[in-house]
Amino acid sequence: MTTAPAQSVPLKSLILWPALITLAVTLLRLVGELQMWSPRLFSREAGGAGALVGIVWLVPIFGVYFAWKLAKAGLAPGAGRVIGFSVLALGLAALTIFVTTKTIANQRAQFGVFLVASLVAAWIAYRGWPALGRTLLAYGLAARIPVALVMLVAIFANWGTHYDVVPPNFPEMAPLAKWLMIGLVPQLFMWIPFTIYAGMLCGGLALLAVGRRREAAVAGTPGIA
Numbered sequence: 001m002t003t004a005p006a007q008s009v010p011l012k013s014l015i016l017w018p019a020l021i022t023l024a025v026t027l028l029r030l031v032g033e034l035q036m037w038s039p040r041l042f043s044r045e046a047g048g049a050g051a052l053v054g055i056v057w058l059v060p061i062f063g064v065y066f067a068w069k070l071a072k073a074g075l076a077p078g079a080g081r082v083i084g085f086s087v088l089a090l091g092l093a094a095l096t097i098f099v100t101t102k103t104i105a106n107q108r109a110q111f112g113v114f115l116v117a118s119l120v121a122a123w124i125a126y127r128g129w130p131a132l133g134r135t136l137l138a139y140g141l142a143a144r145i146p147v148a149l150v151m152l153v154a155i156f157a158n159w160g161t162h163y164d165v166v167p168p169n170f171p172e173m174a175p176l177a178k179w180l181m182i183g184l185v186p187q188l189f190m191w192i193p194f195t196i197y198a199g200m201l202c203g204g205l206a207l208l209a210v211g212r213r214r215e216a217a218v219a220g221t222p223g224i225a
Contacts, residue, residue, distance in 0.1 A: 009073045009131075011138050018062045019142035022055050026146055029053050030154075033161040046165045055143055059195050060202040066135045067203030071210065075131045082204030085128025089121040089197040107169070111181075115189050122193030125200040136199040140192035147191075151183035 032042030032053060043051035070076055096117035104110050126133030147163075154164035155175050166182055173181070 009070060009075065009135075011135060014066065014069060014135060015139045015142055018058070018065065018139055022058055022062075022139075022143040023146055025053065025055050025058065026143075026150065029055075030150055030161065030163065033163075034159060044161050044165065046162060046167045048162045051162075055147070056191075056194075058143075059198050062139060063132075063136065063199030063202035064206040066139070066199070067129075067132055067206045068210075070129075070131050070135065071207060076207055077129055079204050079207035082128040082132070082200060082207060086125045086197055086201035086204055089125035090201060092124065093117055093121040093194075093197065115185070118190045118193040122196040125197035128200060129203065132200055132203050133196055136196045137192065139199075140195035143195065144187040144191050148179075148184050148187040151187070152179050155179045155183065 029042060029051070032038075033044050036042075036044075039045075039049075039051070041051055041053045043049035048054055048056075067076070067082075096113060100110050100113045100117075104113065122133075126137075151163045154161055155178055158164065163183075166178065170182075
């Protein structure tokens with residue numbers, strides 16, 4: 001079976017519509033919280049409490065989408081490599097969270113460990129498929145910078161949304177310092193890495209599914225053994 005020659009995929013055009021859709025979801029989430037719509041869809045609790053309307057749920061969708069577009073351009077490695085690096089990254093992140101919460105009581109120290117682990121996990125996942133890693137990084141920036149800006153306004157305006165509500169036992173601090181601690185730094189150095197390693201895993205699984213489908217199609221073609 002021949003493989004299509006690799007083609008360059010313009011990064012801006014690849015992430016444009018996903019970025020616009022993500023921005024629309026962010027704005028919808030903000031309006032829903034300000035209007036106090038259903039908490040199951042638009043939770044105002046710190047961290048979002050897994051509300052159904054949120055951009056985190058778009059990561060697997062766009063991970064698959066980006067993988068498909070890159071694979072069509074002939075830029076995909078083996079699915080096993082992508083999945084292996086992604087699982088390693090996710091395992092590192094999960095293990096770090098578990099061990100840190102059990103062994104370190106200081107919240108700021110926990111926060112620092114989480115940040116470092118997130119960046120390392122993203123780097124590990126990136127190595128599995130650099131083309132997809134670059135795409136997810138660009139998409140992550142396009143998705144998370146608007147959220148950080150919304151959080152800045154929400155914190156100074158004290159809207160009482162999940163964009164400005166702090167976790168329990170969070171120390172009192174000035175609005176700008178608060179934004180840096182719960183807004184800018186987590187969005188750039190925790191959520192963007194999450195976008196990379198979670199999106200890479202979903203992209204790798206998509207490659208695996210497509211590969212098996214192609215194998216099944218070839219095996220079922222008359223005259224091919």
